[in-house]
Amino acid sequence: MSNTAEPQTNSMSSRQRCPQGKGLENIEALVRSVEETPDPVPTTIQGTIPTWINGSFLRNGPGKFEFGKDSYTHWFDGMALMHRFHICEGNVTYSSRFLRSDSYVCNSEKNRIVVSEFGTVAMPDPCKNIFARFFSRFQIPKATDNASVNFVKYKGDYYVSTETNYMRRVDPQSLETKEKVDWSKYIAVNSATAHPHYDREGATYNMGNSYGKSGFFYNIIRVPPPEEKAAAAEGSADLTGASVICSIRASEPRKPSYYHSFVMSENYIVFVEQPIKLDLLKFMLYKIQGKSFHKVMTWEPQYDTIFHLVNRHTGQFYNSLCRNLPRRYVLPLTVDGKTPMDQNLVTSSNYKATAKKTKPQEVYMTHEELYDDKLLQYGGLEFPQINYDQHNGRAYRYFYSCGFGHVFSDSLLKMDVHTKELKVWRYPGLYPSEPVFVASPKATEEDDGVILSVIITPREEKSTFLLVLDAKTFTELGRAEVPVNIPYGTHGVFNRMG
Structure with a gap:
């Protein structure tokens, strides 16, 4: 193993010496509620931010966990907070805004949680009489539009998304919330993932599901490139032309698999149907029973893991081929x-x-x-990323990810899939977010560029910073320290300018 950050040497042994529970010192600071920062504020630069980085690093994640006396019980449930690190000529400013979703607005107006989320059930209005509260449990569950997972692009527009049928279009500069977009208005699916893929022509691919009398299906969706955009109202959302290129019947119709993402190469799409199952009967009854959505999911290892292969150009479906580590x-x-x-x-x-x-x-x-025992000390992997612009759908040699030593990520990793060499950035008490690769302007090699990651420091107030690593050597180039608190987030994207 090479190029591990110097203070990492004793971090594992010191954690092992901690009394039970002390290894998560101040972990609650990673998921605390914060205020939005709509006006850009300057950061304090340590080291050097390369002047060729010109654009905005956009991130998404939960940022508000209470309304009145009500609190969310799961990290995923917090209201979406959008972050923008604007990088220009070696300087960085930071701003953030809460997504003005219907969920956020309704919760704010009532000063309590009125929309159920992934792990939290909204209780009936205490002002209603007992009969109204009882019958409210029999209403069809309303899907949340709290799009707190990712920034995505369709036809050149930016959206924030989660795993329901709703997205929100946003302004990537001001982070202003635009209109709510319902996938089902454009295409016959009930949801879509927060992790689409993009081809070199500008088309976007995603997966959604549908179900009815004929069974449960996983659907592969294609949204055409911006040049195929229909004549829509100026500045409005447009998903016209979206189509289902292939439908895959669930191997267990009454217990379809939960999925979060899929794989796309130059010619194929691969969907992995795994034994994390959704019980459809429980899904129909979970609100009546007063349970949250995550109670619908179960791990059932008696079922096979199945790889489904689809030609992404023709939609031809090939029969199935029968701790996160690479x-x-x-x-x-x-x-x-x-x-x-x-x-x-x-x-x-x-x-x-x-x-x-x-x-x-x-x-x-x-x-x-693709690993040896050296990787195991950094736990499992999460948030894997590659040089997406140049190597998505093609062969790649390097991937970057977070290492999860306990509950949250506590390291950044770079792996060479040819040699299995591992490079690590790690400091005790620092919690990195998803690493995003940004290529240098005249890059000739796959790892010629930088890695951007937001680092949370819960031991101190207002000590979050944007980290810039040299992607080739995995050494630190600079930090942009933010003068406000930022909670731990999920995913992001770099929007190159100029």
């Missing part, structure tokens, strides 16, 4: 009736993964581990 699977793409049974179809000597045809149009795969 693994490599190799999917053979030329399986037909002449392919021999029970023979390893992975012919490259560089890979240890295997794939064998076991039935007509069905392949059983085993994985290759």
Whole structure:
């Protein structure tokens, strides 16, 4: 292992010496409510911020966890707070705004939680009589528009999104909340993920689900590029032209899988149907029973993990191929009736993964581990990122992620998937967010650029900073210290300017 930040050396042993529970010192500071900062404020620069970085680092995440006497019981439930780090000529300013979702507005007006979220059930209005409160439990659950997960782009416009059928269009400069967008008004899906993919022509791909008498389906969605944008009202949201290019029937119709993302290459889309199941009967009854949505999900390892392969150009569906750590699977793409049974179809000597045809149009795969024991001390991986602009859908060598030593991320990792070499940035008491890669203007190598990550420091007040790492060496270039408190967030994107 190379290039580990110097103070990391004793951090693991010191944590192990802590009494039980002390390893999470001041962890509540990561999920506290904060005030928005709509007007940009200057930051204090330590080190050097490269002058070629010109744009806005946009991040999203929960930022308000109470209304009146009511508090959310799950981190995911906090009201969406949008953050903007504007970087220009080596200087950085910071601003933030709460998303003015219907959920936020209704909760604010009533000064209590009136819209149920992922892990929190909204209680009936105490001002109603007992009969009105009882029958309110039998109403169809209203999906939240608290889009607190990610910034995404469709047809050149920015939106914030979560995992319901609602998104909100936003201004990426002022962070002003625009109109609410309902996916079901454009296409027959009940939800969409917060993690779409983009091709080189500007089209956006996502996944949503639908269900009815014919079963439960996972749908692959395509939204056309900006140049195909229909004549819509000036400055309004536009998802016209969105289409379902393929529908995949759930292997267990009454227990479809929960999913958060999917994989896209230059020619294929891969959806992994895994044993995290949604019980549809519980889904229909969870509000009546006074339970939150996350109670609908169960881990059921008796079900197989299934890889579904789809040609993203034609929508042709190929039959299924039968602690977060990096693994490599190799999917053979030329399986037909002449392919021999029970023979390893992975012919490259560089890979240890295997794939064998076991039935007509069905392949059983085993994985290759892309890590050794050195990675295990940093826990599992989360928030993986690559040089997306140049290598999405193509071969890549490096990925960047957060290492989770306990509950929240406490390190930043860079892994070489060819050599399995690991580089680490880590300091005790600092909690990094998702690493985002930004290429240098004249980059000729895959890792020529910087990594941006927001670092939370719960031991001190107002000590959050934007970290800039050299992506190649994984050494620190500079910090932009923010004079206001920022809670731990989820995902973000870099919006290059000029």
